[in-house]
Amino acid sequence: MPNDVPAGCTVYGRSGMVVAGHPLAALAGWRALDLGGSVADAAVAAAAVLGVALPHATTVGGDLFALVHEAATGRTHVLNASGPAPAAARAERFRDGVPQDGIASLVVPGAVAGLKALHERFGLRSWAEALAPAVAAAEDGVPVSGALAAAIVAYRPLIERDAALAALLLPGGRPLAEGTLLRQPALAATLAAVAADGPAAFYEGRPAHSLGALSAERGGLITAGDLAAFRPEWVEPLSAPYLGLEVRTAPPNSYGVALLLQLQRLAADAGPQGGPGSVEHFARLIPVGRDALAAAAPYLADPAFGGPDVRELLARGAAKGASGWPSGVPGGTAVVSVADAAGNGVVLIESIFTPWGSGVHDPATGILFNNRVRGFAADPAHPNVVAPGKRPAHTLSPALALEDGRLRFLLTTPGGPGQTLTLAQVLVNRIEHGLPLAAAVAQPRWSLDLAGRLLVEETVPDAVVTGLAQRGLHAEKAGVITPYFGSAELIERLPDGVLAGVPDRRRDAAAIGA
Secondary structure, X not given: OXXXXXXXXXXXXXXXXXXXXXXXXXXXXXXXXXOOOOHHHHHHHHHHHHHHHOOOOOOOEOEEEXXXXXXXXXXXXXXXXXXXXOOOOOHHHHOOOOOOOOHHHOOOOOHHHHHHHHXXXXXXXXXXXXXXXXXXXXXXOEEOOHHHHHHHHHOHHHHHOOHHHHHHHOHHHOOOOOOOEEOOHHHHHXXXXXXHHOOHHHHOOHHHHHHHHHHHHHOOOOOHHHHHOOOOEEEOOEEEEEOOEEEEEOOXXXXXXXXXXXXXXXXXXXXXXXXXOOHHHHHHHHHHHHHHHHHHHHHOXXXXXXXXXXXHHHHHOOOOOOOOOOOOOOOEEEEEEEXXXXXXXXXXXXXXXXXXXXXXXXXXOOXXXXXXXXXXXXXXXXXXXXXXXXXXXXXXXXXXXXXXXXXXXXXXXXXXXXXXXXXXXXXXXXXXXXXXXXXXXXXXXXXXXXXXXXXXXXOOOHHHHHHHHHOOOOEEEEOOOXXXXXXXXXXXXXXXXXXXXEEOOOOOOEEEEO
């Protein structure tokens, strides 16, 4: 029997491990592995279920990034399935700022094509088998989790603006309660068509034409032609050393470079710095994280549209006291990590951006769409300014780490622009302080909000907050569920080959391994 324990504990296994942002997703991924599938099969199955079970965070109307590590070759492949702005999305249309939600806030959804690209290159089982758990979950219903129920209540005004979304989530005018079933038959039919006919059923079939008609009716920019033209992209990772590890992540338009910049600086001054959670610990990490995000800001854009070379930034490193700030908001995001006994691994992160994305739900197809146009900068001189066919900056920052050429860590978390801050803190706790992975994940965190204000979790002692203030670091306490702190869903490969999976207690998550 697989070893399945509550979130927050460490799950150990030898043959495989799946950690995901929802128990049903972890189960779907584990079953794919157990039936002889690859880590890619497991990641696709889990990710598809996340798009059904956590619609406030991710759907097939969103985007994804994934890293795939091949043990046999030592190569790490980066899948960029973030969608571009519509062809009609010209900067002059947004003189008053980019839209925050609604029909004009959509980019082309990249998730379906991304899942298929991952499966085509690395899958062993059939595409239909990979999507079957998601089809069943949408048809039969998924019990509403506490996090989903809270998101319905918190974002009720946005939900009520769309009649179809309100009918789904506020039946009879009342929010779906925790533990009740969320059934999505229209989405089940869409997923079944994609399972049978591949991405063409999505990008050239009913979903594309229905969205195009909905966009035209409501004054949006996206068309069926925008969807038909989309292709995901395989790219090379960025990497940097950190205390015996080689950490790899996605290049821009991902924020991943900010993680590498932090680790470079931390490795350069890795002497005794006070224990985890101490004033000295936070006082060391906070300036490094701030400087890294500021230094990365001009590089967080679609490289196909020019701009500075991010590898030059890595060679130079983040200067102390760097100025600037990346665009971005805390969002709806879900993650999957999968590893097998042979040393292969996948980290996948998917999102519709902010909770409930655009708030636009197509009743004909059951799809809730992203609001990723919000990821563009408003400044026309910024490399990340909106343009036709351009991908916006993405907070999605999957990473993994090798030791002596072999996979050691799979690293991913939701948390908007705080993702790289969370992953850096976990690695410092694990590598520099020697904490077991679960303890490294459980330690109190710091983060930054959109205005750059310093936040610490409410579990940080008052004496530490006071000590930070005495050093000029004025922090505000925030609840553990604050999205900026993330929820790291990690796997570590131990020296004897045992896989340790840790689902973060901060959000819905589960790990299954055997």
